[in-house]
Amino acid sequence: xxxxxxxxxxxxxxxxxxxxxxxxxxxxxxxxxxxxxxxxxxxxxxxxxxxxxxxxxxxxxxxxxxxxxxxxxxxxxxxxxxxxxxxxxxxxxxxxxxxxxxxxxxxxxxxxxxxxxxxxxxxxxxxxxxxxxxxxxxxxxxxxxxxxxxxxxxxxxxxxxxxxxxxxxxxxxxxxxxxxxxxxxxxxxxxxxxxxxxxxxxxxxxxxxxxxxxxxxxxxxxxxxxxxxxxxxxxxxxxxxxxxxxxxxxxxxxxxxxxxxxxxxxxxxxxxxxxxxxxxxxxxxxxxxxxxxxxxxxxxxxxxxxxxxxxxxxx
Amino acid sequence: xxxxxxxxxxxxxxxxxxxxxxxxxxxxxxxxxxxxxxxxxxxxxxxxxxxxxxxxxxxxxxxxxxxxxxxxxxxxxxxxxxxxxxxxxxxxxxxxxxxxxxxxxxxxxxxxxxxxxxxxxxxxxxxxxxxxxxxxxxxxxxxxxxxxxxxxxxxxxxxxxxxxxxxxxxxxxxxxxxxxxxxxxxxxxxxxxxxxxxxxxxxxxxxxxxxxxxxxxxxxxx
Numbered sequence: 001x002x003x004x005x006x007x008x009x010x011x012x013x014x015x016x017x018x019x020x021x022x023x024x025x026x027x028x029x030x031x032x033x034x035x036x037x038x039x040x041x042x043x044x045x046x047x048x049x050x051x052x053x054x055x056x057x058x059x060x061x062x063x064x065x066x067x068x069x070x071x072x073x074x075x076x077x078x079x080x081x082x083x084x085x086x087x088x089x090x091x092x093x094x095x096x097x098x099x100x101x102x103x104x105x106x107x108x109x110x111x112x113x114x115x116x117x118x119x120x121x122x123x124x125x126x127x128x129x130x131x132x133x134x135x136x137x138x139x140x141x142x143x144x145x146x147x148x149x150x151x152x153x154x155x156x157x158x159x160x161x162x163x164x165x166x167x168x169x170x171x172x173x174x175x176x177x178x179x180x181x182x183x184x185x186x187x188x189x190x191x192x193x194x195x196x197x198x199x200x201x202x203x204x205x206x207x208x209x210x211x212x213x214x215x216x217x218x219x220x221x222x223x224x225x226x227x228x229x230x231x232x233x234x235x236x237x238x239x240x241x242x243x244x245x246x247x248x249x250x251x252x253x254x255x256x257x258x259x260x261x262x263x264x265x266x267x268x269x270x271x272x273x274x275x276x277x278x279x280x281x282x283x284x285x286x287x288x289x290x291x292x293x294x295x296x297x298x299x300x301x302x303x304x305x306x307x308x309x310x311x312x313x314x315x
Numbered sequence: 316x317x318x319x320x321x322x323x324x325x326x327x328x329x330x331x332x333x334x335x336x337x338x339x340x341x342x343x344x345x346x347x348x349x350x351x352x353x354x355x356x357x358x359x360x361x362x363x364x365x366x367x368x369x370x371x372x373x374x375x376x377x378x379x380x381x382x383x384x385x386x387x388x389x390x391x392x393x394x395x396x397x398x399x400x401x402x403x404x405x406x407x408x409x410x411x412x413x414x415x416x417x418x419x420x421x422x423x424x425x426x427x428x429x430x431x432x433x434x435x436x437x438x439x440x441x442x443x444x445x446x447x448x449x450x451x452x453x454x455x456x457x458x459x460x461x462x463x464x465x466x467x468x469x470x471x472x473x474x475x476x477x478x479x480x481x482x483x484x485x486x487x488x489x490x491x492x493x494x495x496x497x498x499x500x501x502x503x504x505x506x507x508x509x510x511x512x513x514x515x516x517x518x519x520x521x522x523x524x525x526x527x528x529x530x531x532x533x534x535x536x537x
Contacts, residue, residue, distance in 0.1 A: 081366055081498050123394025131497070133367045180404075180498030251498065270442055270495070272434065279366050284359040287369045289429060 046208040049140050054121025056301070062124060063135035065206050069118045072213045073129065074232055075180050076164065083173070084213035091170045093216035093233065102161070102238035105152035115203055116194055116216055119140035122207070123200055125223035127230075128296045136275045138203030139221050145195040151236040153191065153239045160194040161244035162187040162220060163192075163236040172295070181247050187231035188258065189222065190246035198223055198301055201234075223299040226260045257315040258262075262296035266315045267285050325327055341407050351379050356370040357511055373422040380415035381406050381506055384485045388513040406462050409481070413459040416452050416488075446493035451487040454480050472498060482514045 074084035077091075085096050096110060101107040124138045148160075163184040168175040174183050193199060201255035202221045203210060210216040215232025228248050238244075255269055264274045275289040281287045295302050306314075327488045351433050355375050387408040393399045428435050438445045458478055460466070489510035493503035516523075 058359075067366050075498070079498060081371070132372075133370070176499040178499070178501055178504070270444060272438065274434075277367055277369065283362060284364075284368050284372075285426065287426060287429075313506075 016306065019168035030208055046211065048208055049120055049204045051120045051122050051140050051207065054123045057122065057124045058126060058136065060136045061162050062138050063280050068135060068137055069211050071215060071279065073227065074213055077213065078173045079180055091212045093212060094096035095099065096217045098218060098234055100237045100253045102240050103154040103157035105154060106150065106240050108151050112217055118146055120203065122235045125221060125222065126296050127227055128230055128276060128292065130226040130268060132273065133279055134274050135279050138206055139200065139202040140207060141200035142151065142219060143197055144199045145197065147201060148195060154157060156241050157239035158191055159242065159244055160191060161238045161240050162231045162234055165233045165235045168182050173275055178303050181201060181251060183246045185231060186244065187220065187229055187246050192305055196302060196305065198298060224261060224295040224302045226262060229260050259314050262292060263294060263315065264292040265313060286292050337403060341404060342347040344404055344407045348383065352376060352415065367423065369426045373419060375494065376415050376422060380419055381488050383412035383415055384488055385509050385513065387484055388481060389410055391515055392513065392516050410459060410462055413455045416455055420452050421505050444491050447487050447492040451484045451491065454484050482517060484515055485510045
């Protein structure tokens with residue numbers, strides 16, 4: 001006779017410790033959210049995160065939160081810039097499992113609690129989209145290297161392959177006719193790029209958990225590369241020996257390469273990459289373009305990773 | 316309505332007094348046609364377009380230009396095939412298309428590229444989708460300039476010939492849009508399809524007209 005088993009509640013479904021510790025402020029936040037019902041899909045979920053100031057913060061005016069959370073490229077929710085914030089209501093970023101496997105000594109699954117248990121830092125970075133606009137975003141996250149240390153990559157591992165969640169029932173861009181990309185979205189980094197201290201896994205922005213449209217609950221941020229390298233809503237990371245396939249270079253290899261380092265010298269075939277529009281700067285009539293910097297201004301930190309490489313051929 | 320009244324007992328006097336709504340409706344079309352541009356300009360100028368406001372405004376003007384081009388070329392098949400005569404609105408639709416293309420280009424030139432002529436010229440020369448877009452704007456200029464009764468009289472049959480450029484322009488405009496996007500979605504595909512169907516209809520049109528004439532003859536001799 002089978003004995004009764006009480007339903008097992010996943011740790012991730014229990015109130016996160018950070019929220020419990022901060023419950024008074026959380027409740028105040030809930031009160032405000034109730035008073036201002038549903039401004040955009042993601043806001044209702046936002047919870048404050050405990051962070052410490054991290055390194056590499058740039059001294060530039062952060063882009064308004066309203067722009068950061070309403071002007072997004074996240075094709076799983078549609079190709080329009082407003083689609084991710086408008087169409088992500090059904091998406092459930094909790095509970096979540098990020099699986100790390102491949103050429104590692106200790107393959108592991110990370111739930112939200114274990115991701116939030118890494119020491120979270122504020123990292124204000126420039127974000128340069130391949131479409132020639134840019135933002136300054138105060139991310140919350142931790143170095144990807146810290147997570148890689150836990151899984152102990154084998155000596156044969158040369159690259160990290162990333163994969164976004166595949167949930168057509170929650171992500172309208174993944175269903176129907178005319179899907180712009182092959183799903184799931186995949187990205188990759190060389191292992192030394194992945195281990196670089198600038199590279200972070202982000203779980204939040206502006207001090208709160210990531211809105212759905214920005215890649216909740218966990219995404220990659222590689223500030224010296226074009227924004228599309230920053231894969232969102234990651235469910236899997238595999239350590240591999242060969243250069244992994246990446247979504248955009250699979251779609252249009254002549255336009256998007258594996259490296260995708262920000263480079264004002266190498267134009268996109270259809271537009272110049274020499275300058276960029278900083279979103280929100282100068283308003284409508286004086287949206288001054290600023291010159292795009294090599295490696296998005298992080299050359300001092302990362303240029304040595306590519307010593308001896310032809311960056312025109314490896315775009 | 317004017318026709319109904321013309322048949323009434325008072326005859327001509329009533330018709331003369333009845334208000335002719337046709338010119339007013341054309342002006343209303345112009346007014347309505349500029350609403351998207353004015354509205355989005357207002358939103359942009361007051362900081363209500365999220366993200367890269369200038370680019371969004373620029374794209375919006377381009378899309379509306381394409382819509383008006385397609386509407387202009389729909390007037391003839393609509394009359395041939397559905398018996399709906401909107402010929403009196405065709406000039407307004409075509410001119411709206413021209414103004415939207417011009418505003419689209421000016422937004423790119425002034426608000427987006429800050430009048431950086433070197434970059435603009437390099438873009439036009441180097442990037443095929445911009446070259447095509449620019450060619451469409453240039454080709455639209457003589458069409459807009461001859462969109463008046465005087466030119467029609469003056470040019471005679473050449474006017475018709477000149478305005479066939481609109482077929483090339485709608486194909487170019489839809490191609491320009493399709494080439495500018497990062498991924499193929501339904502939207503540019505639909506515009507390309509509409510452009511091809513509308514231009515393709517012109518090739519079939521003599522046959523359609525012959526068939527309609529034969530039908531009419533058959534009906535009258537029956």
